[in-house]
Amino acid sequence: MRTTTQGLVLAFLGAVLVRLSWEGAYLHFVTGWMRWPLLVTGVVLVLLAVRPIVGGGEREEHPVPAATWLLLLPALVVFLVSPQPLGAYLAERRADEAPPAAPVASFAPLPDAPGAVPLEVEELLWRALDENATLAGRSVEVEGFVSHGEDGRWFATRMVIGCCAADAAVVRVRVEGADRPARNSWVAVTGTWRDGTGAEPGSEAILDAESVRPIPTPADTYG
Structure with missing residues (x-):
């Protein structure tokens, strides 16, 4: 996985957390007091992604199993389709x-x-x-x-x-x-x-x- 790709993954995960906490959808998953910790975590992830994206170049990193990409699926689902609360x-x-x-x-x-x-x-x-x-x-x-x-x-x-x-x-x-x-x-x-x-x-x-x-x-x- 290239450094730039790693940065993009971090940025995406951070964007998901920011969106959930900002729009209030986080309440479908956790209690209300967790809004600010989630928002801060999302912002930190986005900031951490800047350097790999901007200055990562094409340097190759250690190989990562293809199955690792499956870890992004839950975040992708939450980002595209807002799940409903328990009912x-x-x-x-x-x-x-x-x-x-x-x-x-x-x-x-x-x-x-x-x-x-x-x-x-x-x-x-x-x-x-x-x-x-x-x-x-x-x-x-x-x-x-x-x-x-x-x-x-x-x-x-x-x-x-x-x-x-x-x-x-x-x-x-x-x-x-x-x-x-x-x-x-x-x-x-x-x-x-x-x-x-x-x-x-x-x-x-x-x-x-x-x-x-x-x-x-x-x-x-x-x-």
């Missing part, structure tokens, strides 16, 4: 996995405010397990994409990640009392937690819907 297909196949553990042993009461209290799906599941029953009788609103289950059931679903999409976990709440929307469509569901549901690990929390409205897909679909 209903994976969620429906990993629904039996346990959601992440709650960060605290018990939760404070929900804010005493008029109207529905916005909650993340993950927090709703944690509160359903809380013996203090902080959800009882309260109207809440959760946002998520629609995944389907058996017998016409459907769920407001989110994928939560620790660092990247590879460790994604499914969190979902079953919605009752409303027509089932299309898979992977994003909705905001306002409703009331059905007392006792989801109070045991592995059981389904149920939200009796008051309203369901479509919403745009958020920039960060994990959370």
Whole structure:
């Protein structure tokens, strides 16, 4: 592999990282705090590529196996075709996995405010397990994409990640009392937690819907 070619490969990989971090597509793969490290890494790779490209000449380097070029395929795919974030297909196949553990042993009461209290799906599941029953009788609103289950059931679903999409976990709440929307469509569901549901690990929390409205897909679909 010639020095100039090595520089071009570095420049290409750097350009992929810069594009992903600048346009926000990196959120399909990793958590939000990684934007700036990815952007800086991409810029550094591009800068490192300048010298080999400009001054590399035609000097031959040690032979590199042809299979090495296959390492560029993932970057090429990401650069040309922006992959979609994880959605209903994976969620429906990993629904039996346990959601992440709650960060605290018990939760404070929900804010005493008029109207529905916005909650993340993950927090709703944690509160359903809380013996203090902080959800009882309260109207809440959760946002998520629609995944389907058996017998016409459907769920407001989110994928939560620790660092990247590879460790994604499914969190979902079953919605009752409303027509089932299309898979992977994003909705905001306002409703009331059905007392006792989801109070045991592995059981389904149920939200009796008051309203369901479509919403745009958020920039960060994990959370």
